[in-house]
Amino acid sequence: MNSDLLDSAQLAADIKTWGKALGFQSIGICDTDLSHAEPGFAAWLEQGFHGEMDYMARHGMKRMRPSELVPGTARVITARMDYFPPDSQPAATIIEDGSRAFISRYALGRDYHKVLRGRLQQLCDRIAANVGEFGYRVFTDSAPVAEVELAQKSGLGWKGKHTLLLSREAGSWFFLGEIYTDLPLPVDVPSDNHCGTCTACISACPTGAIVAPYQVDARRCISYLTIELKGSIPPDLRPMMGNRIYGCDDCQLCCPWNRFAHLSAEPDFQARHGLDNASLREMFSWDEAAFEANTTGSAIRRIGYECWLRNIAVALGNAPHTPENLAALESRAGHPSALVREHVAWALAIHRR
Known part of the structure; x- marks a missing residue:
């Protein structure tokens, strides 16, 4: 194995270590080929299942083609961060009490866009401090990015029947974020699906x-x-x-x-x-x-x-x-x-x- 590959492997390992130090529970890396997901997404749009989210159709397949959204993208670094708030009232108790208001658990605290973007930027700054200037762009539910497909391909989990990402170690109560980058990093093994016959x-x-x-x-x-x-x-x-x-x-x-x-x-x-x-x-x-x-x-x-x-x-x-x-x-x-x-x-x- 040549030194470039060794350096890339070490950098990938370092990125995962730095990411966890910044509060992410898991970091994965994948390439940009999501062609397998394009037919399903096209059919979903064709059926009008996106409703009034016109931007979904307007961006089209750019969502499934990272290098079209950010030219030069060779890899996607994906990250997940747990969000279920500790000490919050039990969700089932609130839902069953018709006099109280149920708010999705992810929205009870600070806006996740701000939290994850900030941490992902810190991760990019750490990478730059070690490798010098490199091409990247940070995302978290903020652009035409196929988050679940990228997370599955990078080994963070699999797409559940509800279309959210699931992890054997962490369920689904987490946020996802991405770094599109031109760094030629080694990729991780995609996750297998473990929903089985459950509905x-x-x-x-x-x-x-x-x-x-x-x-x-x-x-x-x-x-x-x-x-x-x-x-x-x-x-x-x-x-x-x-x-x-x-x-x-x-x-x-x-x-x-x-x-x-x-x-x-x-x-x-x-x-x-x-x-x-x-x-x-x-x-x-x-x-x-x-x-x-x-x-x-x-x-x-x-x-x-x-x-x-x-x-x-x-x-x-x-x-x-x-x-x-x-x-x-x-x-x-x-x-x-x-x-x-x-x-x-x-x-x-x-x-x-």
């Missing part, structure tokens, strides 16, 4: 969004409805949403592999502002200034105040019929936003039946 996630989806193994119709997914969709939530799906006001974790909560998941050691991912145990009425009473204050530095802020009220109005429509819930809805019946008024009117109609 727990498919059965658990409240809205039937997992329409087939490894295929999600985003238009029915509660995460899409509460975060990506900017207009009216389809009335037939509203009753199925329960008290889920930002995201949905049901497909992860039921997954047998998550018995191996780890609580996050990152202080940034601890629950903030009581978001793990707040009542629907309390959050519905926030004015826009309170919303801004309580979501500072959070991924939740991206949906905006109007969609926040929209989502909670639906949850209050699904909540127990009490004078207090009715009064909360009536307080927003004349809201300036037509979107909010529509969903409040729906919820009031449910309570007045």
Whole structure:
């Protein structure tokens, strides 16, 4: 083996060591060939399963071709970081309590985009300090990047039937990030699939969004409805949403592999502002200034105040019929936003039946 290969192998090993020192639980490396995933992605787009996420179609196959997104890319360094917040209220307890608001566990703490981008940049700085200037670009759910496919190819886990990445050692409660680079690093062995005959996630989806193994119709997914969709939530799906006001974790909560998941050691991912145990009425009473204050530095802020009220109005429509819930809805019946008024009117109609 020549010295260049030896140096590359040592650099890859060093990158994994440095990554773990920066708080990542695992680092993998793969090449840029995702041609095997292109037909499935094209079919998914063709069926319209991306809904109003027009950027998915606009970017097209660039998502599956890293060297088209960042010319010169030869390798992708993938990273995962556990996020399940310690000491948060049990998810199942919140979901079962119709008076409380369920927020996806990943969004209870600081915005993961900021945390992972910062750590990945530090990793790049460490690499540059050892090898000199090199070509790279950092991503974390922020561009047309096929994160799950790249993570699977680099050995971090496999694509589950819910389309999230699964790991035998860590379940699925983690974030993914990537470094596109021109460094000719040795690649890791792709992960095998270990879902077997299990269909727990498919059965658990409240809205039937997992329409087939490894295929999600985003238009029915509660995460899409509460975060990506900017207009009216389809009335037939509203009753199925329960008290889920930002995201949905049901497909992860039921997954047998998550018995191996780890609580996050990152202080940034601890629950903030009581978001793990707040009542629907309390959050519905926030004015826009309170919303801004309580979501500072959070991924939740991206949906905006109007969609926040929209989502909670639906949850209050699904909540127990009490004078207090009715009064909360009536307080927003004349809201300036037509979107909010529509969903409040729906919820009031449910309570007045």
